[in-house]
Amino acid sequence: MNILKKVVFCLITLCVFKGYSQLQPPNNNSTLQDLAFFIDVNNKKYANAEGSKYIFEEFKLAKIDGLSGSHLIRFDPVDNIIQLKKEDDKILSLSKKYQYKITLLDGSGVFETQQFINPEGKIENTFFERIVSTENFSLFKKQRVKFESSKPAKSSYEPAVPAKFTKLQDAYYLMNLENNPGHIVEIPRKKKALLNFFGNKSKEVGKYIKNEKLKVSSGEDLVKILNYYFNQLK
Known part of the structure; x- marks a missing residue:
């Protein structure tokens, strides 16, 4: 068994041990009331922070599989939230209980939610951009943004450092469709x-x-x- 298969095997074993359950997509009868809830995007923790916490700042029109019509969407990798903007400008968060496929209508990308094992060994559900999908494998990109809290001035020689969002290097994940569809592992x-x-x-x-x-x-x-x-x- 090569390393790739060993990694996938270990992932599956760990998931089963922890009570892993496959995410289900919303059905065709789902509504926003079933899938989304109101959130407060004005978190004081992030007040006056430099940079952006979003993959793209402005909401983009998108199609969400399982929901009728189109919706305004943006992705928050800091708090791991898919935000949805309603006509009255209220902002909702899509529930993490489901698996979504979101196609941006400007052609700039397709995003899917997947479960994976994070560095702490816990099962996490988050969104990935699908780079390519073949009969053998799918490759996903996880765009990462880090929040760094402000730091007070230590002295007159070391000024205060403002809070900021920093774009980190993208991470890539592989789904081996040939052997284990539905399970993804991070590529070194x-x-x-x-x-x-x-x-x-x-x-x-x-x-x-x-x-x-x-x-x-x-x-x-x-x-x-x-x-x-x-x-x-x-």
């Missing part, structure tokens, strides 16, 4: 760890990355690497 960000991810095919993948001058931090290049692995090495 460092080249050595990434190669180990492919088990006994690591040398071949390493040569391919070198010959093609690919960057493991690039989503487009990860698609090429995964296509090579699934279509030519497996």
Whole structure:
């Protein structure tokens, strides 16, 4: 069993042990009243913070599978919330109990909610941007933003530091549709760890990355690497 299969196997085992249950999409009879609830977006914790906590600041028109019509949507990766803006400008949050597929109508992206194991070993439900989906695998991107609290001045030589939102490096997640559809694992960000991810095919993948001058931090290049692995090495 190669490293990739071992990781997926461990993930499944851990999920079962913790009482993992697959998220269900909203049905065709669902309404906003069933799926969303009012939230207060004016959290004092974030007052006067520099930068943006959202993937995109302005709400975008989107289609949500299971709901009729179109809706104004934006994504908050700091509090892990999908926000929805109503006609009266009230802002709602979509319930985390369901799995959503959200297609932005301007063509800028498709987002899906998935469950995964976070670094603390807990099951978490969050949204990912779907980069590509083939018969063998799907690749998702998790855009990350970090909130840093303000820091008071320590002295006249060290001024106060304002609160701010900082964009972090994107993380990528793989769903192996061939063996375990519905389960995703994070792809390592460092080249050595990434190669180990492919088990006994690591040398071949390493040569391919070198010959093609690919960057493991690039989503487009990860698609090429995964296509090579699934279509030519497996």
